[in-house]
Amino acid sequence: MKTSDISTKPGGSPRSQDPNRHQRPCRVQLVRRIPGLRRFLLSHPRALGAVGAGPVPYLVAELWFDDAAALKAALRSPEMADTGAHAEALGVPMTMFAGDVEES
Structure with a gap:
């Protein structure tokens, strides 16, 4: 099971003009x-x-994540809440998708 969080910038400005790029190490942590x-x-x-x-x-x-149950538990965790609050504070539009991964 995986989630994909797709961040966009209003107006499609390049990453070099991204005012939030310095926040990435904090978000990764x-x-x-x-x-x-x-x-x-x-x-x-x-x-x-x-x-x-x-x-x-x-x-x-x-x-x-290993499976849907692990993802559901993560979504309810304080750590995910902290991560989501940090992402929301950046003010960058984001869309989150989740789904099973099939390998062939």
């Missing part, structure tokens, strides 16, 4: 404290083709 977390990845997506009119993602955080 908070995320690593989440109970049941098995894997944590950050990526900076790049468009492979034409970019639409919507916001351009500038950071994707993937949080991996």
